[in-house]
Amino acid sequence: MPYKILADIVVLIHFLWIVFLIFGAFLGVKYKGIKIFHISGLIFAFVIQILDWYCPLTHLEVWLRSKHNPALSYTGSFIIHYVEKVIYIEASRYLILILTLFICAFNMWFYLRKKRL
Numbered sequence: 001m002p003y004k005i006l007a008d009i010v011v012l013i014h015f016l017w018i019v020f021l022i023f024g025a026f027l028g029v030k031y032k033g034i035k036i037f038h039i040s041g042l043i044f045a046f047v048i049q050i051l052d053w054y055c056p057l058t059h060l061e062v063w064l065r066s067k068h069n070p071a072l073s074y075t076g077s078f079i080i081h082y083v084e085k086v087i088y089i090e091a092s093r094y095l096i097l098i099l100t101l102f103i104c105a106f107n108m109w110f111y112l113r114k115k116r117l
Contacts, residue, residue: 004065007061011084020038021045024038
């Protein structure tokens with residue numbers, strides 16, 4: 001049972017990480033530490049898309065689920081079930097790359113735009 005709970009926690013963290021990558025610039029313009037962490041995360045997301053790698057959180061979640069029970073189909077919290085569908089969307093690699101580029105471009109624009117007084 002602890003492996004299943006840990007896997008669910010990893011999925012939640014993965015979802016929050018994706019939300020941070022999309023909207024992190026809003027906090028990054030105020031706090032330098034968050035900006036550096038956010039831009040580093042965007043670069044990492046871009047690199048894993050270009051090199052066709054999986055996120056380490058994906059590997060961790062799969063490993064935890066296999067430790068729980070590899071033959072068991074999905075059961076459990078419906079929230080985790082739907083969060084997983086958002087994180088692991090069924091889309092082509094090309095579409096995911098385009099979305100990643102869009103997210104990076106949007107956030108870079110947000111960081112680089114001039115402040116209006």
